[in-house]
Amino acid sequence: MNEELRAIWQTFFNWVMGIGPRPENEVIPPEPPPDLPFTQKPRDKYSRFHEATLKERYNQWLEIHGLHLFSVLYAGLSVLTCVVIVSLLLATVAELPPFGHERNPANNEVIRRYVEHGGHETGAQNIVAGLILDYRAFDTFGESAVLFTAAVSVLMLLGASRSNKPDDGESPLRHHHAFSKNDTILRGVATLSIPAILMMGCVVVINGHLSPGGGFSGGAILSTALILAANAYGFGRVHDFFSERTFIVSSSTALMIYALSKGYSFFTGANHIHSIIPKGTIGDILSGGLILPLNICVGLIVAGTLYGFYALFSEGDI
Amino acid sequence: MIIIEWLLLVFLIVCAVAVSISKNLLNSVIIFMSYSLVMAVIWVLLRSPDLAITEAAVGAGVTSVLFFLALRKIGRMGHKDEGEK
Numbered sequence: 001m002n003e004e005l006r007a008i009w010q011t012f013f014n015w016v017m018g019i020g021p022r023p024e025n026e027v028i029p030p031e032p033p034p035d036l037p038f039t040q041k042p043r044d045k046y047s048r049f050h051e052a053t054l055k056e057r058y059n060q061w062l063e064i065h066g067l068h069l070f071s072v073l074y075a076g077l078s079v080l081t082c083v084v085i086v087s088l089l090l091a092t093v094a095e096l097p098p099f100g101h102e103r104n105p106a107n108n109e110v111i112r113r114y115v116e117h118g119g120h121e122t123g124a125q126n127i128v129a130g131l132i133l134d135y136r137a138f139d140t141f142g143e144s145a146v147l148f149t150a151a152v153s154v155l156m157l158l159g160a161s162r163s164n165k166p167d168d169g170e171s172p173l174r175h176h177h178a179f180s181k182n183d184t185i186l187r188g189v190a191t192l193s194i195p196a197i198l199m200m201g202c203v204v205v206i207n208g209h210l211s212p213g214g215g216f217s218g219g220a221i222l223s224t225a226l227i228l229a230a231n232a233y234g235f236g237r238v239h240d241f242f243s244e245r246t247f248i249v250s251s252s253t254a255l256m257i258y259a260l261s262k263g264y265s266f267f268t269g270a271n272h273i274h275s276i277i278p279k280g281t282i283g284d285i286l287s288g289g290l291i292l293p294l295n296i297c298v299g300l301i302v303a304g305t306l307y308g309f310y311a312l313f314s315e316g317d318i
Numbered sequence: 319m320i321i322i323e324w325l326l327l328v329f330l331i332v333c334a335v336a337v338s339i340s341k342n343l344l345n346s347v348i349i350f351m352s353y354s355l356v357m358a359v360i361w362v363l364l365r366s367p368d369l370a371i372t373e374a375a376v377g378a379g380v381t382s383v384l385f386f387l388a389l390r391k392i393g394r395m396g397h398k399d400e401g402e403k
Contacts, residue, residue: 128368204371212367220375227383306380313387 018053123279124209124288132214133291137262140294144258144301148251151305155244158312183232190232197225201303208295209288215298222299223306230307235315238307247304254297261290323363326356343394347385354378 097104114131122130132140205218230238268275280287333353340346354377361370 126368213371214368217368217372217375220372220380224375224379224383227380310383310387313384313391 016054018056119282122288122291123282124291125282126209126211126214128212129209129214129291129295130288133209133294134289137265137290137294140298141258141262144255144298147305148255148301151247151251151308154309154312187232190228194225194229194232197221197228201225201299205295205299206285206292209291210283210285215295216302218295219299219302220306222303223310226303226307227310230311230314235311238311242304242307244308247308251301251304254300258294258297261293265290319363323360326360326363329356330360343389344386347382347389350385351378351382354381 114127114135118127118130118135119125122134124130124134201218201221201224203218204213204221205215208214208218226238226242265275265277267273275289277289279289282288286292330353333349333356337346337349337353340349354373357377358370358374361367361373
């Protein structure tokens, strides 16, 4: 019994490892003619008796059926994942309270306070600006700091790889950039629209406490103007007034002004000390206390960061 | 007004499906851009102009520009480039 089991195990082991019994009396085939192409040569002398191991057989099977199996599995699993996520989201939406209902949990005393006293407490006509730059200024400060940190990390990573590389000056990107410089239509459109976009961005930033908009959206509009200028006139022209040094200095200064002024505001507010910053009359440009300078700071950071990302990914340098 | 809102919402869904179905990556980015633009209009209809401005500037503007840049980097900017390669 034990012997039989061992024999079966031995046979199975040999089958798995591919060292099955070889017929001793088989004639070894003669050497192939030497002028046979390399690809048609048998792999080794004993290849005729070589029994494939399980792994080799698996690999062969995988070569034939693997791609098909993979595509079927991939499609099936992606559809399954999509269906699961969609059904989860739909189930969550079905649980939500009705849109715009007055008894929704969002309509609590906090929103009432903001709507009723927001204008007189923050001095801002646009309550959203008063909310994000006065009541919740700490969050906005964190967002600006995160954006600045991301920009500095990207600058360090991409800028370092740039400075180590020898400047060949004939890279395909440079070539493309030279091509785009000669585009008459692009230059004409840019000449017409860049001043308008810049004005729009400045209005959105400066009127942030009076009308919809603010530092983030205004900064994004400003960065779009910079990107358009860089594409139409080449990065060199933008580099004349907005270099890496300008970016670092303006972003750091804006962040420091933000931190110091808001720190003062937090300090006085938390200790019930009278703040020296005037609120102004609601509706004027110079009103809203700290909101106007903070909007300008955020706009500077966002414009510099977004343009910096574009320049870094496009040219590898600001 | 309700009809316009429904039309815009249907357009949003069509755009969202078309982005993932479209074979050409450049088309996908342009459809994504129009999605953001329609979303900005819907934000205005929902009485949140702040979000509308941000959506139009960031979603339709800067994000698409960065997508185009990525497409140029990986050499998938339209048919002409593919034909050359």
